[in-house]
Amino acid sequence: MSEVENLLQNAVSQNILQLQQATDELDRKLRQTDFLDLLHAYAISDADSSLRLSAIIVVKNNLIGFWRNIKSLQLSDNARFNIRKRSIEFFDVNDDKISSLNSIILSKIARIDYPRYWSTLIEDILARLDVDLALQDATHLTRLRRATYTLHLIVKEISAIRIANKAFPGLYATLFNYMLNLYQLAFTNLNRNLDWIHIAIYSHKTLSRLCLHNFNRSSDEELANSASFTQLTISHLPHVLEYKSNSDITILFKLVNSFTKHLKLLQSTNQRKFSSIPNVELIIPLLFSQITSSPYTPSPPKYIIHILLILKLTLADWTPNNVNKDNPNAVISDEYAVQIVHFLIANYIPLTSQDLERWDSAPEDWVYEDDLDQWEIDPRPCAENLIVGTLIKRREAVGAHICTMLQEASSLEATSTNLIMKESVYRIVGKCAEYLYDQIGFEEWLDKSLIPEVQISGSDQRILRRRIAVVLGRFSGESLSPEAFTKIYTILLHCLRPTEVANDVAVQVTAAITLSGVVDTWEFNPTLFEPFLNDIMPELIRILSACEMVEVKLRVLKSVTCIIDQVGDKAIHYGPRLLELVPGLWDDSEGDWHFRGGILSMLSRLVAALQEGSNRALGIVVPLIKSALDPSQGKPFIDVDGIELWQTTLKHTPGLDESLVSLLPLALETFKNDLDLANDVAPVIESYIYLSPELVLSQFSPALFSAINETLDYAQDRLRDQIIDILNLVTIAGSPSSWANALNDTGLFRDLFVKLIENKESPVYLSKFILFFSRICIVDTEMFVQLVRMSAASLNVPEEVALGYLLDRWWDKWDNLVDNYERKLSASGLARLVASGHQTVLERLPGEISNVFVDVLAEIKERRMESEEGGNPVVNITPNPMLNEVGDEGTAEKTRKLAIYSNDPLSSFTLPQFISHSLAHAQQTFSGGPDAFNERYFMQADQAVTTQLVKYMNETL
Numbered sequence: 001m002s003e004v005e006n007l008l009q010n011a012v013s014q015n016i017l018q019l020q021q022a023t024d025e026l027d028r029k030l031r032q033t034d035f036l037d038l039l040h041a042y043a044i045s046d047a048d049s050s051l052r053l054s055a056i057i058v059v060k061n062n063l064i065g066f067w068r069n070i071k072s073l074q075l076s077d078n079a080r081f082n083i084r085k086r087s088i089e090f091f092d093v094n095d096d097k098i099s100s101l102n103s104i105i106l107s108k109i110a111r112i113d114y115p116r117y118w119s120t121l122i123e124d125i126l127a128r129l130d131v132d133l134a135l136q137d138a139t140h141l142t143r144l145r146r147a148t149y150t151l152h153l154i155v156k157e158i159s160a161i162r163i164a165n166k167a168f169p170g171l172y173a174t175l176f177n178y179m180l181n182l183y184q185l186a187f188t189n190l191n192r193n194l195d196w197i198h199i200a201i202y203s204h205k206t207l208s209r210l211c212l213h214n215f216n217r218s219s220d221e222e223l224a225n226s227a228s229f230t231q232l233t234i235s236h237l238p239h240v241l242e243y244k245s246n247s248d249i250t251i252l253f254k255l256v257n258s259f260t261k262h263l264k265l266l267q268s269t270n271q272r273k274f275s276s277i278p279n280v281e282l283i284i285p286l287l288f289s290q291i292t293s294s295p296y297t298p299s300p301p302k303y304i305i306h307i308l309l310i311l312k313l314t315l316a317d318w319t320p321n322n323v324n325k326d327n328p329n330a331v332i333s334d335e336y337a338v339q340i341v342h343f344l345i346a347n348y349i350p351l352t353s354q355d356l357e358r359w360d361s362a363p364e365d366w367v368y369e370d371d372l373d374q375w376e377i378d379p380r381p382c383a384e385n386l387i388v389g390t391l392i393k394r395r396e397a398v399g400a401h402i403c404t405m406l407q408e409a410s411s412l413e414a415t416s417t418n419l420i421m422k423e424s425v426y427r428i429v430g431k432c433a434e435y436l437y438d439q440i441g442f443e444e445w446l447d448k449s450l451i452p453e454v455q456i457s458g459s460d461q462r463i464l465r466r467r468i469a470v471v472l473g474r475f476s477g478e479s480l481s482p483e484a485f486t487k488i489y490t491i492l493l494h495c496l497r498p499t500e501v502a503n504d505v506a507v508q509v510t511a512a513i514t515l516s517g518v519v520d521t522w523e524f525n526p527t528l529f530e531p532f533l534n535d536i537m538p539e540l541i542r543i544l545s546a547c548e549m550v551e552v553k554l555r556v557l558k559s560v561t562c563i564i565d566q567v568g569d570k571a572i573h574y575g576p577r578l579l580e581l582v583p584g585l586w587d588d589s590e591g592d593w594h595f596r597g598g599i600l601s602m603l604s605r606l607v608a609a610l611q612e613g614s615n616r617a618l619g620i621v622v623p624l625i626k627s628a629l630d631p632s633q634g635k636p637f638i639d640v641d642g643i644e645l646w647q648t649t650l651k652h653t654p655g656l657d658e659s660l661v662s663l664l665p666l667a668l669e670t671f672k673n674d675l676d677l678a679n680d681v682a683p684v685i686e687s688y689i690y691l692s693p694e695l696v697l698s699q700f701s702p703a704l705f706s707a708i709n710e711t712l713d714y715a716q717d718r719l720r721d722q723i724i725d726i727l728n729l730v731t732i733a734g735s736p737s738s739w740a741n742a743l744n745d746t747g748l749f750r751d752l753f754v755k756l757i758e759n760k761e762s763p764v765y766l767s768k769f770i771l772f773f774s775r776i777c778i779v780d781t782e783m784f785v786q787l788v789r790m791s792a793a794s795l796n797v798p799e800e801v802a803l804g805y806l807l808d809r810w811w812d813k814w815d816n817l818v819d820n821y822e823r824k825l826s827a828s829g830l831a832r833l834v835a836s837g838h839q840t841v842l843e844r845l846p847g848e849i850s851n852v853f854v855d856v857l858a859e860i861k862e863r864r865m866e867s868e869e870g871g872n873p874v875v876n877i878t879p880n881p882m883l884n885e886v887g888d889e890g891t892a893e894k895t896r897k898l899a900i901y902s903n904d905p906l907s908s909f910t911l912p913q914f915i916s917h918s919l920a921h922a923q924q925t926f927s928g929g930p931d932a933f934n935e936r937y938f939m940q941a942d943q944a945v946t947t948q949l950v951k952y953m954n955e956t957l
Helices: 002-011 016-029 035-043 049-067 077-092 096-113 121-127 138-159 168-188 194-212 220-245 252-269 271-276 280-293 302-317 334-347 353-361 363-370 379-393 395-410 416-431 433-440 442-454 459-475 482-496 505-519 526-546 550-588 593-628 635-652 664-673 675-691 693-712 717-733 740-745 748-758 763-779 781-794 799-812 820-836 839-869 892-902 911-925 929-937 943-956
Strands: none
Touching (some): 002 016, 002 035, 077 138, 096 138, 121 138, 121 168, 138 194, 168 194, 220 271, 271 302, 280 302, 302 334, 302 379, 334 379, 363 505, 363 550, 379 395, 379 433, 395 442, 416 459, 442 482, 459 482, 459 505, 505 550, 526 550, 550 593, 593 635, 635 675, 635 892, 664 693, 675 693, 675 892, 693 717, 717 892, 781 799, 799 839, 839 911, 839 929, 911 943
8 A cells, every 4th residue: 555655645746757757657557457446445545535535536537447348457357346345335434525436436337337247236335324323323324325426326327328228127126215215204304414405315316317217118107106206396395495495505406406307307308298297287386486586697596497497398388278188287377378478578588787787898798698598507598488489389378468568668768677678578579570470560560669769869778779680680581571671771770880879889789790680581682782782881891890709700790791692793892891801800710710611601702792803802712712621720620611612713713813723732632532521622623624624634634533543432422423523524625635644644544444344333333434435435536445455454454355345334334324415425435436447346336336326216216206296396416414504693614614515525416427427437447348347247237136227327317
């Protein structure tokens, strides 16, 4: 023990060097076998209490990591046995802190060991307890309190196991009745001393967890136990509340919290079963009395929040038309529900003096905090949610009462007290806007009350003016007339102006934030908003510059973004000023990735609004894109926002600026190395090719094909489709001289060829390789044959064999092509190979290739006949399907896409003519001439196929 003691003394030394040495030594010792057992034994010894406390803390922080591994070298079987046995002996140590820490250790061990490795755990603990002696002896009472706390922690740990929890049934069977008897004994002895209150708290919490676990799937016996315990809780609650009110024992708050938390959790777990408990309805008046007798405070005891949440579910569920047949008394009348709602609006919703002080001292902070829906800890939003939930289920009664309160509030004189009350009612009306719209008659209220009220001057009017701004935002999502929207814009502009006395910082910021909700609606009409744009945007930019709190800046920025998004090029005038702001906003928000993401989002909308004038923003946009994708800066947080800005910039730029070219290697690197972002970056790469095919492909095709090659093996379906789209775009947009060599040098063609020959991928995926190869054949057949030849050489396979394998797959995948365009593309590629006169290809002409030609020509004939019968014009040209996906209206990229896909080589010819010309070319270039060609490849073929081919050729030409 002396070694352990010396080590612990040094570990708490004030000497830095000695402390560091002891820490290193302790770390080394912890990896030695059974050292944790020694520390645990030291913690229960008679040594200095501070050193024992240090020892138990070290054990708590390190033991469980080793305990989970049954083969851990740091814990022998004997050490595990000693620690288990010793853990129960800590109930008698002379230090509560040490005992409490050991209880935590024991509960963690129980989660791992019970019941498999320590089946008698609960019995071992209970065997050390004697309830009768605890009534007479302080030592036994302390032991009982600590054991009850430990059992509470054990049940908490084991009940947290959600999957295959085999430990809980045995725990329940062993513990429920014991803890129920102990709780009842503790309750009868609450006024004896604090230990009994602690025992009541821990035993009640234990019973609550035992009841709540699997409450939805409880057996009849367990359900009866839960109901009995809940009834006991309900019957005890008035006595505990009375004891608490007549006593200054603060620990009683924890007991009340345990009671109300149990009721809240049981109700939220299964409202129907909760309602079925006999006499449960008696709890509602009692709980409401606690609300009415407790003055509002922003930080109330936990049980007040519990009560509000219980009332919320109860008022919404216990309606007269939803009677629980198992307990018909579990009903709350509409009159009582209205009484509760009225009380909350009058007492829990109004602003307090603390609110107004906070408003004055930190207006931005107060605006942000007031809008947080922290219903778990703040009684005001909790009460708001209660009122909304009650209104939804009791629309007629509660809605009518709120409307009455609104009428009464609207007629109040403008005194300070009345303004607070009016603000409270307006707050609830705004919160319930979507449910009260028809009952209130918003546009009439707007004309008769809101417009006159917002025109009243005076510093006190800020309270109501700010709330009116919020209310307008709530109702703007409903179906309003154009005149109403014009009035809303006028009011919000009025609230934005700093020259008004009532427009303090909080009012201006609130109006600025509200604009995002007002503008971002289905009914938004840019024409209605345009007259206000030149006044509103400067005010928003001013407020954005002046705000100090990042969270508020972000919400104002959102309004700016929404307006730009909705009005489009009408916001161009404000582009320069916003661009001036961005560097400062970016630098000031270092580390706040949420706000920086908002900046990037706003820039995306601004670039879209600037359209071809967006090049003036490149000096700001390009560095921010780099920063957003820099692993040492924003990449983990705002990379997608950066890519969105990048894509938008490329779509709208009129040409490929040098600064944009400098970003392309970053796109290729991200595509190759970041699987999560590859799908997002692929469209960026496509946009570069649309911008300047020759420049991009001549400089970057090696890097592009290398990135694609490294991505192919792990790409999922969506990314694979994007890769195929890029490859097809390359062959359509760029000349072969800009990409052919790179296709071979990077090994991409060879690897695609190998994947096709191996035939291990999905048929649909491999058929897309065939289509890509067909495109190459169409643009340069000789180059395609050369690529096959070089791939065969690198694979040590004869060219004829390699090409034969390829033709096998071409035929195999023919039936996987169902789209007319794809079938034309595949057949055209084969036709070009036939025209090349390659011996291996011509050998397949009488069989598979002729069958392909017959299939596709027959389909053409059938479509022509259908068109003629329907009186529709015959369409001979097959346009590229990508012409249907050319992008957003108004973008420069749409024009570029139209130009590229309109010049698709496949759209420049009809397939019958193409096949005819290819066959004629093969005949003319054959060494023996056309007759020898026909003799060799057609006379020996299946004459039925040959006859069909000739027939369809004649009928479709």
